[in-house]
Amino acid sequence: MKSLSRVGIRIQIALATAVLVAALAGVMSYVVGKRSAEDLTSQIGAGVSDLALQMADELDRTMWTHRGEVAVLSTLRALRNLDDIEQASALINRLQHELPIFTWIGVLDAGGTVVAATGDILVGKDISARPVYEFGSKGMFIGDVHDAKLLAEKFPSPTGEPIQFVDIAVPLLNDAGNLNGVLATHLSWEWADTVRRNLFAGQGLHRNVDIFVIGANGTILLAPDFAMTGQKLELQLEKGSHRSDIGWEIAKWPDGHDYLTGFAPADGHFDYPGLGWSVLVRQPIEAALITVHDLQSDILALGLSLAVLFSVFAWWGAGFIVGPLVTIANAAGELKRGEIESLPQVSGAREINTLSNSLNSLVAKLTEKDRALGKMKHIAHHDPLTGLGNxxxxxxxxxxxxxxxxxxxxxxxxxxxxxxxxxxxxxxxxxxxxxxxxxxxxxxxxxxxxxxxxxxxxxxxxxxxxxxxxxxxxxxxxxxxxxxxxxxxxxxxxxxxxxxxxxxxxxxxxxxxxxxxxxxxxxxxxxxxxxxxxxxxxxxxxxxxxxxxxxxxxx
Structure with missing residues (x-):
């Protein structure tokens, strides 16, 4: 019976130790994961919102710049008077070479017929029914993103996907201020993807980030998958329901997955009012919080390993330390005060609670000191405003x-x-x-x-x-x-x-x-x-x- 009693105590100690360490690891994994997930979600959410705002600013700034370039080109005498078509043709070919973002530059006469163009493309073609003439003859015109219709065969896409353009047109007025023609330009929409790539260069914080440019009517103008272009985006945003909103939230996208979604309007730059675009930047929740999941897994795996290790040691140690637990409780107190370096080997079973309390007090004391020292060290080495080092x-x-x-x-x-x-x-x-x-x-x-x-x-x-x-x-x-x-x-x-x-x-x-x-x-x-x-x-x-x-x- 005495031998059986000793075996029973050893099993209890081993199991209690394993359960305690495993539970502690589980609680730490949950608490640390929950707190880290909240903080990281807020930080990355603000980050994707900032990226959306930067992308919107870049789009507006680029459109404003090219609108100004077209306005300046329209003041050139060789284009305004149309008295020397060869000179005008040579000039716009040179301009297209120097400014390759303009895929096509054309000069239309007062009736809407193309009289000069880059590479003589569409020369002699009547495009008076096209918006570049219809609206461009009345004033500065900026057309939204659209597929190339007349130019589709002239500029085939190497990927087989339809080329898209943004139109900029302006009237050509003679010295008397009368309409003499229209300067029409097509900007390849590929520049928007170039802006996106340049913006995200080196952005290692945000993994698997996708960017979308949405038109005023809700149509997708730019997406990571070209197949999505031209489709209506059905997305319910609580905070971003208005196109003037800037911010972020967790939203469910049409593919059924949740994403951290940042949003910002492209509401113009200086005197350029914008085309009503908005920018969405999304990041999968799983990708955003992968570091938190890894941390939780590491803590849990370490806790389980320690649970097994400690239970083995507890099983082994119980054979030596089972004895009067008053003695081991006093020894644990001496160990906490630093008076001894190891616990004595005793036998007994009545004072398990005393031992548990003493050990718990020791762990709490050490944990409290470690946290206090860590907090003091952080305060001493960091600037309180920016969080940078001091x-x-x-x-x-x-x-x-x-x-x-x-x-x-x-x-x-x-x-x-x-x-x-x-x-x-x-x-x-x-x-x-x-x-x-x-x-x-x-x-x-x-x-x-x-x-x-x-x-x-x-x-x-x-x-x-x-x-x-x-x-x-x-x-x-x-x-x-x-x-x-x-x-x-x-x-x-x-x-x-x-x-x-x-x-x-x-x-x-x-x-x-x-x-x-x-x-x-x-x-x-x-x-x-x-x-x-x-x-x-x-x-x-x-x-x-x-x-x-x-x-x-x-x-």
Whole structure:
């Protein structure tokens, strides 16, 4: 009976340990997964909404630019007077060569007959019934996306899919202000897909992201699958029911799957009113939350493994520690206070609850301290506004990064960044708007660097990036600076206001310029000063101040 009793206790300890660890792993997996899913969903949702807004802005900006180009072309005397058709034909062929986005440029006489065109395509054709003449003869006309009808045979698609165009037409007026003809142009809709590809270049945060451009009548104008183009999109959005809405939500699409869906209107640019387009950016929930699912699986797998391991140890240990549990409870208290390093081997069965409470207290104490230390460390190393690292984090990171660079015989890029003329933003819109802009700048900088790089805010609108570089250190630093300049050029939206921010960058490279962190920071600051003195929104490599070709700028 005594032997049987001992066996029973060992089984109870092993099973209790396994169940406790497995339950703890399950609870941690659920809590961490739920909290992470909520936070990550909100972050990625805001991200896809921002991408939709950026895409809409790019579409409107591009249409506004090409509308202006056509308006300028219509003022050329060779096109307005139509007294020298050969000269007009040579001119528009040259224009189409220089501006290949215009697939076809044609000059129509006052009756709607094509008298000159790129490659003489449709010359002599009466297209007075087409919208480019009907509306273009009355004023500036911008036609929505449509299939190529008259030009379908002239411009066959290499993929076999119908080519689509956007029309821009403007009347040609003689010196007396009377209608002399119409300048008609067709822009290949492929430029919209080019804008999409350029916009998403390097966007590693968003996996499996699809973009849709929707016409004013709900027709799909641009989609990842060409077969969807021209179809009506039946999508119910609670927050995005109005075409002027900007935001995101989780929506069920016609394919029956749920997607994080960001939406924004393409509502024009300056005096270009837009064509009523809207942009939708979607990402599958599974793809967006894959990191959360992986984390949950890892925690659960680790918990189950520990449950098995601990149950084996518990089974083995029970044979030695079964005894008066008062003794083991006191020993557990001594272990918690650090007075002993291991529990004594005893026997007994009455004081299991005391042991459990003592062990639980120990675990709680250690967990509490670990959380407190982790929170204190995070606060000490991060800027409270932007979430970027602070100067302390920069010093600590630089030490480890330098050691890694020495081991791998690689280089480090130190970039000192400063926003140009940031004070007027605070003065005009208030410090809250300024803080919002700083947070968005921080998000964009994180988006530009690689995973192992550090972005730190050292004060005000001053920031520092420490980036790991390969063998071509200076070239990679230039590429990073170009990427930052390009990303910062995208408008900032805060409180309904569109703000443009410039940034200047100074660059120093370890070990080419120096090996001391403080000296590299000084050199980057010196190069930053030179960049500002040369016109701002540019970068300068330390030591290249006197060679204009070695500094980069963006308009």
């Amino acid at each position: 100067r302390l984090a920069l010093d600590v990171y630089f030490e480890h990064a330098q050691a890694q660079a020495k081991r791998q015989h690689s280089q480090l890029g130190v970039l000192a960044l400063d926003l140009d003329d940031f004070k007027p933003v605070n003065d005009r819109l208030g410090h809250a708007a300024g803080d919002e802009v700083l947070c968005e700048v921080a998000r964009r900088l994180r988006r530009c660097v690689r995973g192992g790089d550090l972005v730190a805010r050292t004060g005000g609108d001053e920031m520092v990036i420490v980036s790991h570089l390969g063998e071509n250190g200076v070239s990679e630093a230039r590429a990073l600076a170009e990427r930052i300049l390009s990303d910062i050029l995208m408008p900032f939206i805060t409180g309904g206001n569109r703000i443009s921010i410039n940034i200047s960058i100074g660059i120093a490279v370890y070990p080419d310029h120096d090996t001391r962190p403080e000296r590299l920071l000084e050199q980057a600051d010196q190069a930053l000063y030179v960049a500002k003195s040369k016109g701002k929104h540019r970068y300068v490599i330390y030591g290249d101040e006197n060679r204009q070709q070695n500094s980069g700028s963006r308009a």
